[in-house]
Amino acid sequence: MEDEDSYKFETTILKRYSLLYDNTIGTVKDHLIHDFNLKILLKGNVEIDFHDLGTLKKFKKSGVNNQHYREYEYKGMIYPRQGYVLVVKKK
Numbered sequence: 001m002e003d004e005d006s007y008k009f010e011t012t013i014l015k016r017y018s019l020l021y022d023n024t025i026g027t028v029k030d031h032l033i034h035d036f037n038l039k040i041l042l043k044g045n046v047e048i049d050f051h052d053l054g055t056l057k058k059f060k061k062s063g064v065n066n067q068h069y070r071e072y073e074y075k076g077m078i079y080p081r082q083g084y085v086l087v088v089k090k091k
Helices: none
Strands: 024-028 033-041 046-053 069-078 083-090
Touching (some): 024 046
Antiparallel strands (some): 024 083, 046 083
């Protein structure tokens, strides 16, 4: 069996934010992560600015990226207290 000592898991986070009070979503990791993929579904009349947060390399856009969907990937290690920031704005 290929990669018997490895594993993969998915996490889905669904949250509502009020742009009147907070338009910044920051995520930092608590543990080492190898090869990370982020998928963002945009609903309504909003757009995002994506920013790397302390990572050694840049996240790269991957897959389909349009006005309603964004996908970013990081190939390599993400260390504790590294991650990304999303700034959400109305179009």
